[in-house]
Amino acid sequence: MDKNKRKAYIINTISVVSLYLVFFILIQTKVMNKYFIGIAILTCIMIIMAMSLNIVAGFLGEMALGHAGFMAIGAYSSAYFSIALMDTGIALPNIVVLILAMIVGGIVTGLVGFLIGTPTLRLRGDYLGIVTIGFSEIIRIFFINFAPTGGAAGLKGITKLVTFNNVYWITIVIIILIFTFGRSKQGRAIISIREDEIASEAAGIPTTKYKVLAFTVSSFFAGMGGALYAHYQAFVEPSKFTFMFSIEMFVIVVLGGLGSLTGSIIAAIILTVLPEMLRGFAEYRLLVYSLALVVMMIFRPQGMLGRSEFSLTKFIDSLMLRKDMKNSIGGGEAQ
Amino acid sequence: MTVLSAKNITMQFGGLTAVDQFNLELDSNELVGLIGPNGAGKTTIFNMLTGVYVPTSGDIVLNNESILKKTPHDIVKLGASRTFQNIRLFKDLTALENVKIAYHNFINYNMIQGMFRTKKFWTEEKKAHEECEKLLDIFDMGEYADTLAKNLPYGQQRKLEIARALASEPKVLMLDEPAAGMNPAETVELMETIHFIRNKFDITVLLIEHDMKLVMGICERILVVDYGKTIAEGTPDEILKNPEVIRAYLGN
Numbered sequence: 001m002d003k004n005k006r007k008a009y010i011i012n013t014i015s016v017v018s019l020y021l022v023f024f025i026l027i028q029t030k031v032m033n034k035y036f037i038g039i040a041i042l043t044c045i046m047i048i049m050a051m052s053l054n055i056v057a058g059f060l061g062e063m064a065l066g067h068a069g070f071m072a073i074g075a076y077s078s079a080y081f082s083i084a085l086m087d088t089g090i091a092l093p094n095i096v097v098l099i100l101a102m103i104v105g106g107i108v109t110g111l112v113g114f115l116i117g118t119p120t121l122r123l124r125g126d127y128l129g130i131v132t133i134g135f136s137e138i139i140r141i142f143f144i145n146f147a148p149t150g151g152a153a154g155l156k157g158i159t160k161l162v163t164f165n166n167v168y169w170i171t172i173v174i175i176i177l178i179f180t181f182g183r184s185k186q187g188r189a190i191i192s193i194r195e196d197e198i199a200s201e202a203a204g205i206p207t208t209k210y211k212v213l214a215f216t217v218s219s220f221f222a223g224m225g226g227a228l229y230a231h232y233q234a235f236v237e238p239s240k241f242t243f244m245f246s247i248e249m250f251v252i253v254v255l256g257g258l259g260s261l262t263g264s265i266i267a268a269i270i271l272t273v274l275p276e277m278l279r280g281f282a283e284y285r286l287l288v289y290s291l292a293l294v295v296m297m298i299f300r301p302q303g304m305l306g307r308s309e310f311s312l313t314k315f316i317d318s319l320m321l322r323k324d325m326k327n328s329i330g331g332g333e334a335q
Numbered sequence: 336m337t338v339l340s341a342k343n344i345t346m347q348f349g350g351l352t353a354v355d356q357f358n359l360e361l362d363s364n365e366l367v368g369l370i371g372p373n374g375a376g377k378t379t380i381f382n383m384l385t386g387v388y389v390p391t392s393g394d395i396v397l398n399n400e401s402i403l404k405k406t407p408h409d410i411v412k413l414g415a416s417r418t419f420q421n422i423r424l425f426k427d428l429t430a431l432e433n434v435k436i437a438y439h440n441f442i443n444y445n446m447i448q449g450m451f452r453t454k455k456f457w458t459e460e461k462k463a464h465e466e467c468e469k470l471l472d473i474f475d476m477g478e479y480a481d482t483l484a485k486n487l488p489y490g491q492q493r494k495l496e497i498a499r500a501l502a503s504e505p506k507v508l509m510l511d512e513p514a515a516g517m518n519p520a521e522t523v524e525l526m527e528t529i530h531f532i533r534n535k536f537d538i539t540v541l542l543i544e545h546d547m548k549l550v551m552g553i554c555e556r557i558l559v560v561d562y563g564k565t566i567a568e569g570t571p572d573e574i575l576k577n578p579e580v581i582r583a584y585l586g587n
Contacts, residue, residue, distance in 0.1 A: 177450050184449025184456065185442045192436045195425035202385065202419070203437035204411035204503045213446075307427060
């Protein structure tokens with residue numbers, strides 16, 4: 001680890017902790033009421049969803065329009081598990097139950113992602129998009145008709161385990177894991193497929209294997225996001241996980257920049273908070289939201305950050321540099 | 336010792352026979368040229384040797400192992416790598432990352448170790464970083480390590496593609512028209528590079544080329560194909576005098 005990396009680690013850790021402290025104080029002093037806390041939690045969940053989708057859409061460069069389906073599987077399987085666990089009467093701390101439920105949700109969803117990905121990833125681009133829409137609809141309709149999880153009425157009786165405190169740190173951990181995944185040799189291999197599949201194969205990368213891996217890892221984290229959602233709402237119903245919800249997540253990823261994880265984070269925050277903030281405009285709300293998307297896509301089609309990542313260290317450096325430059329220019333003029 | 340051999344390989348696309356009963360034997364540390372007029376089937380032969388196409392009939396043996404049923408990435412692992420006629424780099428990645436991707440199979444850590452950045456991750460990544468930098472330095476491209484591939488000058492892009500092909504430590508390197516689009520000065524530099532890597536890495540080089548100066552200048556042995564058939568084989572001097580070759584290139 002060189003000096004710059006250590007510096008980056010320290011700066012990021014400080015900013016993550018201080019952001020948490022800001023929220024903590026806001027919540028303690030009741031500046032943030034329950035409604036705002038709810039938005040903050042949903043934002044965290046959407047960050048996880050968008051980042052996990054970015055593994056397939058951004059790193060692998062494939063169109064995946066069925067992310068809501070994976071979220072549904074994660075939500076249902078984890079909720080089913082936690083209800084069963086609570087029924088056994090074993091007294092575990094909430095956070096342990098939540099993490100176990102998330103792991104179960106993640107693994108089940110990852111498995112489904114693996115099973116769906118293996119045959120479908122032979123397709124590319126819009127064809128894959130259509131197939132993923134199909135699968136996510138199948139999943140939704142399955143849950144509407146599946147009696148053990150409540151059918152169309154939804155699954156009730158889930159204990160609410162998610163609080164802002166735990167979801168914040170869980171989100172941070174998942175953000176870090178997806179980041180490190182993208183920068184490992186596996187992540188590099190997946191990115192090389194996006195860049196040029198034929199060249200990637202010729203460079204010795206087993207492309208089929210890595211496509212399926214990207215799909216599996218993406219659905220694993222989507223399942224974790226779904227688990228958080230289930231244990232925040234304490235209720236899951238199939239009608240939440242529609243095609244439109246998949247599109248919403250895809251929009252976040254495109255808007256943030258395909259392949260940019262920090263872009264996904266920023267876009268998830270904006271696109272979750274913005275509609276809520278616009279509630280004052282009542283009927284114009286969706287109009288403003290859609291207009292913002294259109295304007296964005298016209299003037300910045302590559303998304304907010306394109307493929308680059310936002311780096312706090314570089315940001316601070318550039319602020320400092322600007323100050324230095326101003327000083328030196330100012331000095332020059334004085335002479 | 337024969338490193339790569341093709342025995343009577345034939346490739347048919349529907350009714351068209353692109354390559355007909357083609358034979359090839361490459362010994363270790365040889366520099367062989369494959370030439371022929373446009374549409375003679377050179378690239379098809381290349382694609383069969385690298386596993387992109389499966390020959391309709393015949394057999395290809397690399398290091399005593401048949402590669403007919405192997406995928407292109409398996410063939411890379413077995414020791415044959417290639418470059419492309421129209422450069423295929425990972426354009427939005429840096430030069431160093433391009434090489435690192437081809438070094439993939441020598442980096443040993445699994446996904447979990449990578450995600451949690453265990454000690455193994457750091458040592459393996461450091462090793463990969465150093466090895467790939469070394470490779471770029473051999474090509475005098477050290478200064479471009481952090482430049483995006485798409486921003487490199489054309490000649491450097493060609494060199495980077497060769498460097499990437501070498502990162503998988505091949506025994507046979509196949510270059511598909513490496514001098515395409517190069518000016519004479521760049522071609523001369525490329526000739527030197529090819530000669531240099533052949534000796535430095537002790538590998539066999541198979542070259543498809545249009546540029547006669549390049550082929551005649553560096554190849555020890557040349558195969559001429561036309562209409563999917565070998566029409567001549569020999570040293571550059573023999574090829575130049577061969578009436579069949581003259582007919583294929585200039586007509587009767």
